[in-house]
């Protein structure tokens with residue numbers, strides 16, 4: 001069983017679709033540290049949730065980075081989605097020279113115990129060729145984070161794409177305006193999105209590790 005601590009049911013649906021074991025959602029809205037990087041925010045959340053629940057937890061911190069805006073909204077993705085909305089984001093990006101963007105996400109696992117230093121599992125079948133470089137870059141940041149008292153294990157995923165006018169009604173958040181290989185994430189079903197997405201990639205790494213370590 002995996003306890004996924006999040007207020008976002010879309011994240012849970014994707015984890016349920018991907019993982020073989022049951023996924024329980026616990027809504028615990030801890031105060032996120034502002035800015036910094038996804039791994040730091042996710043690790044902070046996992047520690048806070050572990051302390052609160054006293055059981056193994058998974059937390060996801062993710063966001064959309066738009067190249068023309070130097071990575072914005074990034075850590076502000078949820079806030080911008082709420083206040084501005086994906087339609088207006090798409091409209092702004094359409095006026096820029098580049099429509100390139102990426103989704104990035106980190107899953108953080110914490111069960112209060114330290115981690116063995118093991119090589120990161122590599123998931124070759126799920127890797128699109130154009131994603132290999134991104135994945136290699138992200139693999140180096142998948143690491144035990146133990147600068148604080150409670151160790152946290154991180155699993156990162158990245159998917160490059162393009163911002164387009166909204167299409168499709170599946171998924172959540174920015175899915176209608178994020179196109180990968182001609183199809184928006186909102187035009188895909190959960191399984192199709194998981195096979196490509198930042199979260200699917202992070203879930204793949206987590207599932208491999210979870211199966212190997214039995215934790």
Ligand code: ITT
Nearest residue numbers: 006007008060061062063077078081172173174175
């Ligand atoms: P929790 O923190 O409670 O898990 P949240 O939705 O606030 O839920 P984040 O702080 O990680 O999650 O914010 C991530 C935002 O980035 C999310 O609200 C979406 O707007 C966007 N996002 C992340 N992953 C996405 C995806 O797969 N599809 C579309 N938008 C996504």
Ligand code: NA
Nearest residue numbers: 007032061078
């Ligand atoms: Na959040």
